Amino acid sequence: MSETRERILERLRRACDGLPPPPTVATDSASVARPPADAAALVRAIRARLEAVRGEVHEAPESSWPALVLRLARERGVHRLLYGPRAALAAALEAEARGSESPQLVKYANSVEAWKEELFSGVDAAVTSAAGGIAETGSLILWPGAAEPRLMSLVPPIHFAVVSAATLYPTLADALRAQDWATRMPTNPLLISGPSKSADIEQTLTYGVHGPRSLIVIVTA
Amino acid sequence: MGSPSDFGLRVERAFADAGARANIRRAMDGLQAKRLEAFPDADALERLRDEGAAIKARALARLPELLEQFEANCLRKGIRVHWAETADEANRIVVEICAKRGVRRAIKGKSMVSEETGLNHALEGEGIEALESDLGEFIIQLAGEGPSHIIAPAIHKDRHQVAALFREHFPDLTPRDDIEGLCATARELLRRRFRDADLGISGVNFLVAETGTLVLVENEGNGRLSTTVPDVHVAITGIEKVVERLADIPPLLALLTRSATGQPITTYVNLINGPRAPGELDGPREVHLVLLDNGRSRIYGDTELRSTLRCIRCGACMNHCPVYVRLGGHAYGTVYPGPIGTVLEPQKSGLDRLGELTEASTLCGACGEVCPVRIPLPALINRLRFDAVRRDPVSTPGRGTRRKRAEALVWRIWAAVHSHPPLYRAYTRLACALRAFAPRRIPGWSDHRTAPRPAERPLHDLVRKAGFDHE
Numbered sequence: 001m002s003e004t005r006e007r008i009l010e011r012l013r014r015a016c017d018g019l020p021p022p023p024t025v026a027t028d029s030a031s032v033a034r035p036p037a038d039a040a041a042l043v044r045a046i047r048a049r050l051e052a053v054r055g056e057v058h059e060a061p062e063s064s065w066p067a068l069v070l071r072l073a074r075e076r077g078v079h080r081l082l083y084g085p086r087a088a089l090a091a092a093l094e095a096e097a098r099g100s101e102s103p104q105l106v107k108y109a110n111s112v113e114a115w116k117e118e119l120f121s122g123v124d125a126a127v128t129s130a131a132g133g134i135a136e137t138g139s140l141i142l143w144p145g146a147a148e149p150r151l152m153s154l155v156p157p158i159h160f161a162v163v164s165a166a167t168l169y170p171t172l173a174d175a176l177r178a179q180d181w182a183t184r185m186p187t188n189p190l191l192i193s194g195p196s197k198s199a200d201i202e203q204t205l206t207y208g209v210h211g212p213r214s215l216i217v218i219v220t221a
Numbered sequence: 222m223g224s225p226s227d228f229g230l231r232v233e234r235a236f237a238d239a240g241a242r243a244n245i246r247r248a249m250d251g252l253q254a255k256r257l258e259a260f261p262d263a264d265a266l267e268r269l270r271d272e273g274a275a276i277k278a279r280a281l282a283r284l285p286e287l288l289e290q291f292e293a294n295c296l297r298k299g300i301r302v303h304w305a306e307t308a309d310e311a312n313r314i315v316v317e318i319c320a321k322r323g324v325r326r327a328i329k330g331k332s333m334v335s336e337e338t339g340l341n342h343a344l345e346g347e348g349i350e351a352l353e354s355d356l357g358e359f360i361i362q363l364a365g366e367g368p369s370h371i372i373a374p375a376i377h378k379d380r381h382q383v384a385a386l387f388r389e390h391f392p393d394l395t396p397r398d399d400i401e402g403l404c405a406t407a408r409e410l411l412r413r414r415f416r417d418a419d420l421g422i423s424g425v426n427f428l429v430a431e432t433g434t435l436v437l438v439e440n441e442g443n444g445r446l447s448t449t450v451p452d453v454h455v456a457i458t459g460i461e462k463v464v465e466r467l468a469d470i471p472p473l474l475a476l477l478t479r480s481a482t483g484q485p486i487t488t489y490v491n492l493i494n495g496p497r498a499p500g501e502l503d504g505p506r507e508v509h510l511v512l513l514d515n516g517r518s519r520i521y522g523d524t525e526l527r528s529t530l531r532c533i534r535c536g537a538c539m540n541h542c543p544v545y546v547r548l549g550g551h552a553y554g555t556v557y558p559g560p561i562g563t564v565l566e567p568q569k570s571g572l573d574r575l576g577e578l579t580e581a582s583t584l585c586g587a588c589g590e591v592c593p594v595r596i597p598l599p600a601l602i603n604r605l606r607f608d609a610v611r612r613d614p615v616s617t618p619g620r621g622t623r624r625k626r627a628e629a630l631v632w633r634i635w636a637a638v639h640s641h642p643p644l645y646r647a648y649t650r651l652a653c654a655l656r657a658f659a660p661r662r663i664p665g666w667s668d669h670r671t672a673p674r675p676a677e678r679p680l681h682d683l684v685r686k687a688g689f690d691h692e
Contacts, residue, residue, distance in 0.1 A: 002304075004304045004305065004306050004310065005304040007306065008304055008306060008460065008512075008514045008518050009285050009288065009289070011518040011519070011521070011522065012284050012285040012288070012460075012518050012521055013285045014522070015518075015521050015522040015527075016282070016284070016285060019282065019524070049485065053488070108502060109502075110502065111502045111503065112450075112502055112503040116416055117416070120412065120413070120415075120416045136485065137485045137486035138485070138486075139486055139490075145498075145500075145501060146498075146500040146501050146502065149501065149502040149503045149504075150445075150449050150501075150503050150504050151449060151450070151503045154442060154445050154446060154449065155446075171471065172470075172471040172474070173468065173471040173472075176467055176468060176470075176471065177468075181467055182431060182432055182466070182467045182468075185432070185434075185492065185494060186494070186498075187298075187493075187494045187495050187496070187497070187498050187501065187504060188449070188491070188492065188493060188494065188504060189492045189494070190445075190489065190490065190491055190492065191486065191489070191490035192488065192489060193485075193486045193487070193488055193489075193490075194488050195488070196440065196441055196442040196488055196489075197440050197441070197488055198356045198357075198404060198440060198441045199373070199440075199482070200355070200356040200357035200360070200373060200374070200375055200376075200441075201356070201357075201360075201375070201378075201379075201380055201383055201400045201403055201404070202244070202247075202248070202379055202380055202400060203247075203248045203251050203252070203373065203376065204400045206400055206401050206404045208404070208405075208408070209356060209404050209407070209408055209440075209441040209442065209443070210354065210408060210411065210412075210415070210441045210442040210443040210446055211441065211442020211443075211445065211446070211488070211489070212442070
């Protein structure tokens with residue numbers, strides 16, 4: 001195996017010999033339509049982009065997102081709502097849900113193997129935080145981890161994501177820099193830009209293929 | 222995968238399938254329009270293409286050291302890296318990973334490199350089920366076909382053909398004939414397969430040397446399910462996919478998704494930095510990456526042909542190719558069709574086997590104009606046509622095998638005539654004098670076009686008569 005590696009690398013190294021040094025690349029203009037950087041414009045831009053791909057965007061004051069999520073969940077007939085009990089969102093959500101019958105909060109507290117069947121067929125929606133948003137492309141940044149596992153934004157049919165307006169960036173390049181992804185990113189960072197979709201049959205856009213059918217974003221300020 | 226005579230037969234077959242041709246034409250017209258809308262500012266597009274080309278060229282120039290840096294970072298993060306020189310070796314590596322863990326069911330996200338190695342076939346030979354989960358790949362797997370386009374593999378089929386396939390394979394279901402109904406059926410069919418798979422297989426769009434990251438883009442969520450739910454994830458890709466820095470990703474992503482389908486971004490961009498970390502509740506326990514050479518390091522050795530390896534597999538060259546949009550991908554008989562396939566496949570398999578593909582081009586230049594990383598595809602097609610008939614040594618396999626003595630002689634005479642003015646003048650006068658004898662019908666050409674006819678008088682004479690004389 002390592003012989004194969006050496007043979008391949010050796011062929012490549014031989015081809016490199018004597019060639020002029022490569023040109024340096026500036027990648028700072030990496031944007032097709034850079035949105036303005038003021039807060040209101042960023043919210044408008046991310047809303048427009050997400051709505052164009054059938055995402056839903058709501059705005060709420062920092063204190064009232066749990067009530068909004070629970071109301072939206074009830075309106076959509078969600079009975080069982082998944083959340084991360086160790087997530088920063090947990091306390092406020094639990095407090096708001098206390099005393100109300102529906103939706104019932106489900107904790108992602110055990111490793112997936114212990115409750116895979118239930119996760120795949122017994123959960124109607126999940127609520128997660130987003131580490132930020134990107135206005136140019138209408139993307140949410142998710143940094144899943146121990147508190148909010150990877151599958152929360154993927155398996156349940158509805159995904160609620162709560163993002164602070166203060167963490168919206170004009171472009172992906174801005175976000176990578178500001179959040180120092182190169183040194184700090186977790187095992188599986190994600191950009192999510194709408195509900196799951198496919199155009200594999202006749203190039204006709206259809207939503208909700210394998211991932212969530214709905215992406216509902218709450219921008220808090 | 223095909224001999225020259227097969228190519229002619231496949232072209233005939235493609236021309237005879239009016240339904241598939243209409244489906245492909247419609248889809249390609251749509252993709253062309255969407256790409257144009259996605260780049261409203263032509264100057265910004267050209268700047269971005271400069272950037273994309275420079276990033277990939279620089280990464281290639283440093284390829285061996287970047288691969289080592291990438292591998293070291295992967296090892297640090299717990300991603301196991303395997304190197305494969307050939308398609309068979311890559312398949313063996315995946316089969317061994319499966320065998321050691323008793324894997325019976327593998328679920329696959331879309332991967333052109335796995336098509337290149339014939340991985341499904343290799344796994345099935347060992348009794349391991351390899352189920353495609355991308356909707357388009359799922360459809361062609363049911364049909365027992367290969368992809369006809371690298372990003373829209375089932376684009377040659379319409380909804381009724383897909384519905385008929387579903388009815389044939391899943392008689393218990395009664396799928397509706399509408400597209401939404403077909404998608405819902407596929408979702409139901411595959412959901413438990415994601416849940417129960419022992420191993421997930423995927424391709425990769427970019428590897429980041431600086432961080433040891435695998436970057437995957439997709440719209441359906443099947444890619445994320447394949448890389449996240451099963452206990453083991455095996456990614457397979459070519460050695461040319463590595464870039465230097467994470468900061469190189471935004472411009473490449475912008476170029477890739479906009480060039481491919483006109484989207485500003487795909488629904489999911491999935492960055493994989495390693496297996497499930499301590500304390501995490503999901504994600505694979507093992508992540509493997511198979512790095513495939515399969516002729517790439519040889520292509521790399523030729524400084525002109527090396528630009529083939531810049532390709533980010535967006536498919537824009539085929540979407541805009543007048544030959545591809547009329548034929549579809551199956552006529553090429555190769556894994557990668559269209560202009561990039563015309564360039565890549567003969568370099569991998571040899572001009573003796575696939576040299577005829579280089580003629581599946583009008584050299585109109587559209588592919589080179591849309592390529593997001595500025596691969597000079599028309600120049601490369603021309604170069605390979607030359608390699609196929611040249612006698613001096615070059616590294617391209619099958620070099621010189623398409624040389625015909627009669628054709629070489631004709632070209633030598635042509636060159637002599639066009640480089641000696643007295644000869645050229647005599648030739649044009651003679652052609653004009655014999656004008657009346659020019660054939661009106663040339664089989665294969667004049668069926669659809671007017672046969673060419675020499676003018677009454679040579680251009681040189683006309684120009685001189687008009688008062689120009691620079692001789």
